[in-house]
Amino acid sequence: MSSAARSWDRAYDGTPPWDIGRPQPAITGLAGSMPVGDLVDLGCGTGEHVLFFASRGHRASGIDFSAAAIAKARRKASERGISARFDVADVLKLGSLGRRFDTVIDVGLFHTFEDADRARYVRQVSELVRPEGRYFMLCFSEKEPTDWDGPRRVSRPEIEASLSEGWRIDFIREAAFATKFHDGDGGSAWLAGATRLSGPTPDRARTRMKR
Numbered sequence: 001m002s003s004a005a006r007s008w009d010r011a012y013d014g015t016p017p018w019d020i021g022r023p024q025p026a027i028t029g030l031a032g033s034m035p036v037g038d039l040v041d042l043g044c045g046t047g048e049h050v051l052f053f054a055s056r057g058h059r060a061s062g063i064d065f066s067a068a069a070i071a072k073a074r075r076k077a078s079e080r081g082i083s084a085r086f087d088v089a090d091v092l093k094l095g096s097l098g099r100r101f102d103t104v105i106d107v108g109l110f111h112t113f114e115d116a117d118r119a120r121y122v123r124q125v126s127e128l129v130r131p132e133g134r135y136f137m138l139c140f141s142e143k144e145p146t147d148w149d150g151p152r153r154v155s156r157p158e159i160e161a162s163l164s165e166g167w168r169i170d171f172i173r174e175a176a177f178a179t180k181f182h183d184g185d186g187g188s189a190w191l192a193g194a195t196r197l198s199g200p201t202p203d204r205a206r207t208r209m210k211r
């Protein structure tokens with residue numbers, strides 16, 4: 001296990017602040033309107049989002065490199081009688097996996113990466129999602145105060161730049177990221193949705209924004 005994985009793993013000795021015991025309302029709010037199909041949640045933690053989609057009848061799976069988080073996710077699935085798959089793996093090292101998903105979701109993973117790994121990560125997401133498949137991502141925004149430390153804050157232009165090749169950005173919306181310590185709905189976040197373009201050559205001109 002890498003030192004990064006070990007440090008995330010230690011967070012799951014207890015209940016980390018992001019592990020709120022339910023899916024993020026920003027994500028459940030998408031459920032009625034998004035085509036889901038086969039879904040994978042990258043950095044799934046203890047599995048609330050996977051279990052949410054699996055309980056709605058979707059084939060859903062989650063990947064996280066914290067073995068402790070995945071053990072908790074599997075326990076929840078068994079206790080709730082929900083069929084879902086959870087795997088321990090580093091999402092930066094998945095390669096093609098030999099299969100592609102209709103939908104990739106990411107709740108709080110994108111904003112953990114440094115620049116080089118962020119680019120690597122987006123390439124990996126591109127490998128995992130089929131052409132015309134979707135990527136939905138919730139991350140803390142630059143509007144979130146930094147007085148509580150936490151992960152990197154991400155700006156809208158940074159999201160646009162990350163998804164500028166091979167993706168059509170469908171929306172980037174202001175959203176809330178619920179945690180155990182935020183009052184109200186949660187911290188300031190961006191919810192982004194993007195579609196993987198088919199064809200080998202990414203076309204920046206096709207990028208469009210809906211705000």
Ligand SMILES: C[S@@+](CC[C@H](N)C(=O)[O-])C[C@H]1O[C@@H](n2cnc3c(N)ncnc32)[C@H](O)[C@@H]1O
Pocket residue numbers: 008009018019020042043044045046047063064065066069089090091092106107108109112
């Ligand atoms: C902020 S937590 C969010 C967890 C979950 N999505 C949720 O909403 O509760 C980020 C998660 O990403 C996982 N993670 C970070 N880097 C990873 C990597 N390279 N591969 C797999 N998982 C990773 C961590 O172990 C952690 O569970």
